[in-house]
Amino acid sequence: MKQPWWKSAVAYQIYPRSFKDSNGDGVGDIRGIIEKLDHLQDLGIDVVWISPLYKSPMDDCGYDISDYYAIDPLFGTNEDMYELIDEAKKRGIKIIMDLVINHCSDEHEWFQKALADPTCEEADYFYFRESKDGPPNNWRSMFGGSVWENVGGDRYYMHLFGKKQPDLNWENPKLREKLYENIRWWLDRGIAGFRVDAIVHIKKDPTLASREPQWDGMCGLLDCARNYPGINDFLAEMRDKAFTGYDVECMTVAEAPGVPQEELKFYVGENGFFSMLFDFTYSEINLWNAGWECARPKEDIPTTELRDSIYKHILDAQEVGWTAVYLENHDYSRSVNKYLPTGDQRDYHGVTMLATMYMNLRGTPFIYQGQEIGSTNIIFNSIDEVNDISTLNNWRGWTAAGLPLEQKMAGLQYSRDQNRIPMQWTAGENAGFTTGKAWLPINPNHVEINVEAQQNDPNSVLSYYKKLVKARKESVVSDALSLGDFEPVLLEDGDIIAYKRIGETSSALVINNYLKAEHEVTLPCAVKSVVLSNYDDVAIEGDKLILKPYQAIVFEI
Numbered sequence: 001m002k003q004p005w006w007k008s009a010v011a012y013q014i015y016p017r018s019f020k021d022s023n024g025d026g027v028g029d030i031r032g033i034i035e036k037l038d039h040l041q042d043l044g045i046d047v048v049w050i051s052p053l054y055k056s057p058m059d060d061c062g063y064d065i066s067d068y069y070a071i072d073p074l075f076g077t078n079e080d081m082y083e084l085i086d087e088a089k090k091r092g093i094k095i096i097m098d099l100v101i102n103h104c105s106d107e108h109e110w111f112q113k114a115l116a117d118p119t120c121e122e123a124d125y126f127y128f129r130e131s132k133d134g135p136p137n138n139w140r141s142m143f144g145g146s147v148w149e150n151v152g153g154d155r156y157y158m159h160l161f162g163k164k165q166p167d168l169n170w171e172n173p174k175l176r177e178k179l180y181e182n183i184r185w186w187l188d189r190g191i192a193g194f195r196v197d198a199i200v201h202i203k204k205d206p207t208l209a210s211r212e213p214q215w216d217g218m219c220g221l222l223d224c225a226r227n228y229p230g231i232n233d234f235l236a237e238m239r240d241k242a243f244t245g246y247d248v249e250c251m252t253v254a255e256a257p258g259v260p261q262e263e264l265k266f267y268v269g270e271n272g273f274f275s276m277l278f279d280f281t282y283s284e285i286n287l288w289n290a291g292w293e294c295a296r297p298k299e300d301i302p303t304t305e306l307r308d309s310i311y312k313h314i315l316d317a318q319e320v321g322w323t324a325v326y327l328e329n330h331d332y333s334r335s336v337n338k339y340l341p342t343g344d345q346r347d348y349h350g351v352t353m354l355a356t357m358y359m360n361l362r363g364t365p366f367i368y369q370g371q372e373i374g375s376t377n378i379i380f381n382s383i384d385e386v387n388d389i390s391t392l393n394n395w396r397g398w399t400a401a402g403l404p405l406e407q408k409m410a411g412l413q414y415s416r417d418q419n420r421i422p423m424q425w426t427a428g429e430n431a432g433f434t435t436g437k438a439w440l441p442i443n444p445n446h447v448e449i450n451v452e453a454q455q456n457d458p459n460s461v462l463s464y465y466k467k468l469v470k471a472r473k474e475s476v477v478s479d480a481l482s483l484g485d486f487e488p489v490l491l492e493d494g495d496i497i498a499y500k501r502i503g504e505t506s507s508a509l510v511i512n513n514y515l516k517a518e519h520e521v522t523l524p525c526a527v528k529s530v531v532l533s534n535y536d537d538v539a540i541e542g543d544k545l546i547l548k549p550y551q552a553i554v555f556e557i
């Protein structure tokens with residue numbers, strides 16, 4: 001059966017502000033991305049998701065769009081964008097853009113019109129409500145505080161994220177048509193699809209009723225504005241009217257936490273709303289029921305807990321269709337800090353084990369910029385070093401709640417800006433990112449961790465990532481690793497993460513020793529050859545496999 005191209009693709013995420021600055025203003029841009037396309041080609045990337053490049057006041061770094069058709073001058077021009085699409089194509093790379101349509105910016109023309117004239121057509125593109133005694137309900141925004149903002153008199157508008165990100169009213173059919181028009185306009189310009197931002201929030205409880213108050217008198221959005229019944233009608237319509245009908249099948253990746261298992265088939269099953277989705281369970285495993293200020297380091301997270309949360313999503317998705325796999329994005333701190341015990345962030349074997357563990361799961365793997373060189377968190381010494389709206393809001397909340405400085409500083413280390421600091425290209429000034437002053441601090445460890453140092457070193461993390469990509473694409477088990485079925489094995493051993501991938505023409509066994517110690521396991525089946533390992537040798541005695549500390553192995557079976 002012919003499979004869609006995006007199933008066997010390897011994807012890469014670019015956060016454009018921090019990828020490469022071509023003009024010395026300290027912020028990355030489109031021409032910078034063009035300069036670095038060869039790096040992505042070398043790595044074997046098929047498709048690149050670029051975080052928002054559209055015109056924006058940048059209150060949430062571009063996730064607040066004021067013109068869906070224009071590139072923000074900070075990043076370049078529309079012509080630069082078209083050139084990027086062409087240049088990428090020459091290298092066999094497709095581009096997908098970010099689609100931020102749960103909300104826009106308060107500086108979008110629609111919102112400006114709506115503010116000026118409450119009776120105009122655009123006023124109904126948003127959630128405006130009148131209320132005499134304070135906010136119309138007790139919903140708490142994702143970035144803290146009420147979801148309601150007063151615009152004078154009794155008039156309020158709703159924003160599930162920041163104040164400058166008014167939510168769009170998907171109940172209005174004219175608005176929906178405008179959004180679909182925009183989607184098709186960009187697809188017509190040659191992009192291959194979209195990563196679809198915050199899409200599980202587009203349907204709200206139409207009564208807008210308050211919920212049981214929590215500690216601050218407000219309530220979270222989970223019951224009232226996330227995966228709310230009725231959302232499927234909007235998503236099906238968007239699939240049919242916006243995403244369907246292109247020669248190269250459009251790739252859509254939904255940012256979709258919390259989709260109930262019984263709904264998953266509608267999202268990523270046959271003719272699903274999307275090609276795949278980003279689930280949050282394992283990516284927020286360190287935050288269970290808490291904020292950054294209470295985050296757990298890996299040494300407090302049993303490997304079985306991590307394994308089971310990953311496997312649950314992979315198995316749920318396998319039952320119905322496809323998914324995306326990832327360890328990092330622009331909303332988290334670095335994976336080596338999250339998933340490796342304190343002290344092991346730069347352990348070559350730990351870092352490459354982690355990469356082997358996730359890159360061979362069943363789904364389209366995404367590599368976040370810098371992950372391919374084993375980038376680590378930086379130490380933020382003060383709140384003044386960060387820019388991120390949600391970090392600043394968290395900090396205010398912690399201060400209001402009287403948290404001790406020490407705990408606030410600990411929380412700060414999980415800031416989204418960890419992954420937004422500049423890409424480390426060289427050991428030179430500003431890590432080769434800019435000739436000016438970078439918009440966020442440069443990690444001092446760029447003198448050791450950088451692309452230039454790693455690209456010709458066969459024993460670098462970067463070279464290992466290249467091997468992983470290659471194993472998926474051109475090895476004796478490429479069919480198994482890219483499209484094969486997923487089957488957990490050795491579940492009784494809580495220190496390893498192991499699974500089989502069973503393809504049509506080949507099968508593989510992937511074993512990852514999550515211990516920084518030698519560890520013996522009984523092979524669950526006969527093995528034919530070693531496709532890849534992060535050590536030169538693989539020790540097998542009879543049916544026993546003696547794993548070295550953090551050893552990862554992909555076998556042909």
Ligand code: GLC
Pocket residue numbers: 060063064100161197198255330331
């Ligand atoms: C998504 C984005 C995040 C942004 C938010 C609001 O979660 O990934 O960066 O702040 O949506 O658009």
